Amino acid sequence: MVTAYLLMNVKPGSETKIAEDLVKKKEVKDINIVYGAFDIVMKIRVKTMDKLQKFILDMRKDGSIEQTTTLISTSVK
Template sequence: MAGSFVLLNSKKNQEKNVIAHLKEIPEVKEIQCVSGPYDIFVKIQASTVDELHEIITWNIRKLKNVRSTYMLKINEEATDCKDDN
């Protein structure tokens, strides 16, 4: 399973429109409105990394009212992260 967090900016006053479209994508598992440099936080899960990139590139970045995106690929669950100490 491959996962990613996507931070995105929408056009002014179009957050609800973007969220409505994001809800139609089955691989989108979580959507949050956030404050700061980004407008919307999205968690995505797909079967493979290639499928993950395809969903972000063709289903999210191409949405009409999305201005920009920033993807953070999930490498491993926090409970499995290595402790360097």
């Protein structure tokens, strides 16, 4: 499994709608509207890196999402 955190900047005023749409997706494990350098922080879990890429590319088709930064998580042992 691949766990990733997506940090997003979106068009002003679109934060709630985007978060409400994304939280419905099975890959999304947590999503928050935040203040600071980013507008939305989302945790997702997918089976493969290919599925991560597809999820991000599909998500970015929403014209309200202006920029994304992806942080891929690793386990701490």
